[in-house]
Amino acid sequence: MLEGLHRPTAEADADRLAVVDLQARRGPELYGFARRLGLGAEAAEDAVQETLLRAWTALAARTPVRDLDAWSFTTLYRVCMDQHRWRRRVQRLAERLRPTPQRSEAASVADRLTLWDAVDRLPERQRAVVHLRYRADLTFEQIGEILHIKPVSARSHASRALDALASLLAEEEFR
Amino acid sequence: MTRDELERALRAGVDPHERAYRAAPLPASVEEAQSRLAIRRASGGGALRFAGAMVAAALVVVAVVAGYGLVTRGPESGGGPAASDSGSIVPTASASASASAGARPCRAADFAITSDPWDAGAGSRGTRVVFRALDSLDACVLGGRLVASIVDAQGAALVTAESDVTPTATVTGGAQLEIGVAWSNWCGASPAEPLELRVRFPFDASEAAVVPPAGTAVLVPPCMGAGQDTALSVTRFEASNRPPPEG
Numbered sequence: 001m002l003e004g005l006h007r008p009t010a011e012a013d014a015d016r017l018a019v020v021d022l023q024a025r026r027g028p029e030l031y032g033f034a035r036r037l038g039l040g041a042e043a044a045e046d047a048v049q050e051t052l053l054r055a056w057t058a059l060a061a062r063t064p065v066r067d068l069d070a071w072s073f074t075t076l077y078r079v080c081m082d083q084h085r086w087r088r089r090v091q092r093l094a095e096r097l098r099p100t101p102q103r104s105e106a107a108s109v110a111d112r113l114t115l116w117d118a119v120d121r122l123p124e125r126q127r128a129v130v131h132l133r134y135r136a137d138l139t140f141e142q143i144g145e146i147l148h149i150k151p152v153s154a155r156s157h158a159s160r161a162l163d164a165l166a167s168l169l170a171e172e173e174f175r
Numbered sequence: 176m177t178r179d180e181l182e183r184a185l186r187a188g189v190d191p192h193e194r195a196y197r198a199a200p201l202p203a204s205v206e207e208a209q210s211r212l213a214i215r216r217a218s219g220g221g222a223l224r225f226a227g228a229m230v231a232a233a234l235v236v237v238a239v240v241a242g243y244g245l246v247t248r249g250p251e252s253g254g255g256p257a258a259s260d261s262g263s264i265v266p267t268a269s270a271s272a273s274a275s276a277g278a279r280p281c282r283a284a285d286f287a288i289t290s291d292p293w294d295a296g297a298g299s300r301g302t303r304v305v306f307r308a309l310d311s312l313d314a315c316v317l318g319g320r321l322v323a324s325i326v327d328a329q330g331a332a333l334v335t336a337e338s339d340v341t342p343t344a345t346v347t348g349g350a351q352l353e354i355g356v357a358w359s360n361w362c363g364a365s366p367a368e369p370l371e372l373r374v375r376f377p378f379d380a381s382e383a384a385v386v387p388p389a390g391t392a393v394l395v396p397p398c399m400g401a402g403q404d405t406a407l408s409v410t411r412f413e414a415s416n417r418p419p420p421e422g
Contacts, residue, residue, distance in 0.1 A: 015205060016201070016204075016205070019201060019303065020201060020303075023201065023202055024198075024200055026195070027196055028190075028193035028196040028200050029193060031191050031193060031196035032192040032193035032196070035192040035195075036192065045196075045197065045199060045282060046191075048196075049199050049215070050212070050215060052201060053201075053202070053208045053212050056201070056202075056205055056208045057205060057208055057209050059287075060205040060209075085224065088250060097195075098383070115181075115184055115188060116190055116191055116192075117184070118190070119185075121295050130185065134182065134185035134186050135186075135190055135193065137186075146312075162178050162182070164177065165176075165181055166176055166181060169176055
């Protein structure tokens, strides 16, 4: 009887610990991924928090999660895409009310291009693959699952991204 | 840079984005995690909260201009005017902000609920309901839709409706909020009186009765269009500037 009462508590503790561990190990990489997908600082923090909450509730519901790390990147990717969709709608509404001032790119062009600036200039898919491959250290199979593309495509995006980065940085050297 | 050098630099270098990560505190229990997710969904997800925050910010301005004295306290508020010495209603831009405050969803039991006498106007009958957060309330998160019903003396619901969406906000003890309720077009048989207005908060299974002031009652609206449904409309929560009850 006591055992029956204790087991759920132990399981609940284990779920929480798994999420705490996930946050500690992967929090910065998840956040970096959300930023790299174009979210602002606050929205990215929010997206990571939502991912962690979803992970916890999935574990508590005994949803089969084979690889929690890859699962959390997949979930975060969906959360970010949802946010982009909503943001576009909200922006369209806001623009109708008040035209937003155009951002001047002069300042950023004048800045010296670092490796990470160059990464941020890559097309979205390449940015995502670079982050997942080199920051989150995931395999191309895992990256394929997260982005809903074939592993071979993930590999190809990474390869093209490296070429583009080399080219961007080379251009910078000659400026 | 060669490809190998690039790969090494990407792996070993410090990504400025990652460095900026601040881990928000996690909830204490899975139930709290679930309710925070439910609040996010009720308020339409992350980006809709962004829109909600914009609306909430506009509300603050409107409330202040109108002299409603919406209390904005806390780091995000920038020190707005305070209508009350105790409670506050802070528009919450994100669930993680709520999470860091450790707040749970608000329940009916967190408030003393009173209403104005029911009044007549433009074919409908209605009242304003005031929710005063108990002084002992630490903090709770309010957002989403309230459910209101008019029930007859036998407890049968005559009409039920959801309120407009309230943008997510953190409420603390002593804060005061209001909603408006309007009931129209009752073409059925005379209901068994006394009638009662009941409200249920989002994420709270229990209903609370809104008792009209002594000597008054819930008024039944006239039939304005036979064959058309009766309608109950409920506004979202707004900050209330009424003086707190004495005692």
